[in-house]
Amino acid sequence: MDLNLRKAIQNNVAGHNEEQLEATITEAIQSGEEKMLPGLGVLFEMYWQQASEDEKEGILNKLEEEVGKL
Template sequence: MSVLINLRQAIIQKISNKTDADVEDMIVGSVDGDERALPGLGVLFELIWKESSPEQQQQYITIIQQHLTKNH
């Protein structure tokens, strides 16, 4: 479990002083990219999730479910 905490902390540290453009480039470069980028996207999603209202969280769930339904 400490490996996950260290990874989470390392990812947050890596992006904490980046510009909006840098963060966008990281996201765009990671989407559909190398699977090694998935933990970073997961940490970003976790940050978004924690700051989202229950209504926003439900919207994310709906979007994910709609995407999964389309692709299966």
């Protein structure tokens, strides 16, 4: 059996509008379930691949800030 989790997640959110995507992200975070993390990772990957260098730098700065709080 060939399971491509990344493709399955992409197919699951294909065609979602902004509200649906926000609901998906919010639900994944609020549930705290480990099984939701791959979906968030795929969404982040999709964003990252299309982000400008300025957007990437902003994300990295924010992540560094948040990681520093741990």
